[in-house]
Amino acid sequence: MKRKTKFTAVLLAGIMLLSACGSSGNDSEGNEAKNDSGNTDELVVSHYFLEEERESDTVADSYLAMVEKWQEDNPDITLTQQTMSQSDYSTKIQAQAAVNELPDVFMVKGSWIDNFVENDTMAPMNAYLEADENSDKFREGVFDAATRDGNIYGMPNQLSITSIVYYNEELWKLAGYDVFPDNFEDIKKAAEKFNEQGISAIALGNSEKWPAESCILSTLGDRYTGSDWTNSIIDADGEAKFTDDNFVKALEELQSLATAGVFNPDFNTITETQAVEYYGQGKAATVISGHWGVASISAFADEAVLGNTKVAILPAADGGQADSISGGSGWYFAVNKNLSGDKLEKAMDFCLQTTGYDMNVYGAENHGIIGAAMVDVDKSQFPQLTQDFITLVDEVTFTPVYDLLMDGAVIETMNTGLQDLLNDSVSAQDLAAQIQAEQDKVQK
């Protein structure tokens, strides 16, 4: 009896000890692999383009096609791709940056560049861009968000256009409008008619908090404030404030849309994808989405709805102009600063080949994607919706997208507060004051 008890006790204590040793052993092995910058046969790249989404995400398809091509061209290098959803990616890469365990090549958002540069985590790309023959074909300003002190730290991966109005021409005709209204009053009047029929005027899926700000407010705000104001906020020079009258008016307009019943009643509880599905099923007459909407609607919407879908931009503010939409390059591919020698060369080559001019060509020719680089392509081969989209985008100028460039804490406060604003539980002035309080902490 006694020996059995002793034996069991020793066994349990031993297991506990081993489990402690075992896991710490694994960690150190993992660390060694990551810090080994001399090993040129491996490259670790981290991004959010999932293989399963290639059918419905044209940017994912273009990027992954380029990666496949690069692997064929470089068969002696083992490429490890760490992929996950965009929101998971945002969390993980921050955690990796915090402990200086970034992969060799990774994606970085425009609003994080300040942070990453401060902590010296990215290698400058200037020399490699100059050596590349296609660098001058990129649109003006796409490198700006990733440039600090003249050093370019990232390759733009996509032109994020976040505010396109996709509307069902048929449904709006029945409500009495041949094209999407050019003022907000008409939208609210039409909303009454739509609600009587049991559908919503505009589908909004704000449960993850970014659509209201990224797809609507970034453009709506610009209608009232102008781009100078937005750039001043992004630069945090203290001149523009969220409490300025213009921005408050923009918030009030957004709130009035919600209180007038323009959106579906469950707008704070469904995701953006579900909102696009509402539109695709004919439960809403409009959805305000981004460039990804073209692919989503083409993939998921009912035949009838897809046939009737037209694109437009948000109306002007009272007495203002409507010729701009929020868009810009927000996501970049960067190379880890810790790399050197041959491995650095390979990583830079990977970046330029997979997310450079060639990717833009592939995307434009196969999907009609408007990318960071300008590509001449014959539009007529694409579906009608894509053609309309390209035509629309060619005619407008871009204004900065708030959450691609503004400080993370400011955006977090704005996004959370917008849910309350749309619910009419906070006033526009109070929300503006809250956001400005966060912005004050950012002033350089």
Place this chain on the structure above:
Amino acid sequence: MSNCLNVKKRTIFLYMLPGIFWYSFIILIPICLAVYYGMYDWSGGISMTFTGLDNYIEVLKDPVFIQSLKNNIFLTVVCLIGQIGIAFALAMMLNGRHIRFKGLHRTVSYFPAVLSAVVIGFIWSMIYDYNYGLINTFLEAIGKSELTQAWLNNKNLVLLLAALPLIWQYIGYYLIIIMSALSSVDPQIFEMAEIDGATGFKRAIHITLPLIKNSLIVCVTLCIAGNMKIFDHIYVMTQGGPGAASSVMAMYAYKTSFLSFKMGYGSAMSIVILIICLVLVGASQGLMQYFTREKEGRA
């Protein structure tokens, strides 16, 4: 046999060493690091600025944190009543003489506790869904369609609605604990009480409750500690929304650290959460000991 009781202190210490080592590595050292990081203005990279106790003071003044704390306390109170209250009532019922298939009842009650919080969150999100959810469909079926709403978008109800899955999930957990405590009570006491005329409710309050008080103290402690650190259910169902109406402390600390990139501030917040939890748990234990000690005095 006598050797078992004469174990040397050194032997005891050696056997406990792996456990202590593991515990300090996983819990004590990160807490010390969090206290350290909380004293810096740190956005997650290599550069850190020393700010002393500024972060800690700011946490206590942060309106969203205060709201999150209130939400946590509300959830804890609701769950104390819901989880332990209902578990106790069920345990009393299942302990009766006339109940059959007690094992089955126990298993079925415990089943939700083994489900992952994400699964529970998704199931209940579907129940609350505006278009296809059970609640709205039921209301329309009985002709009360004017009461339908986007339930999780209701600022006043969202916390209560988020508490329902929590209660539902963990009733079985506390049921098991209370049932085992009840089974250790001598059934002759209940028979004598019945002869004296005490039945049902009176029996539960005056006889059963004092006899299982130690298990109840454990249950209350577990409930408070568990609800102070609630995260997954809220994250899946509402993400803290709408606005900050269902924000809880753990979620706010997560958001501050990883979405707003204020790691130093987030660390300070985590330490404040720890202190608040310790105070609450300690106070609740002290209160319960005090009340039960009084009764013993009288007896």
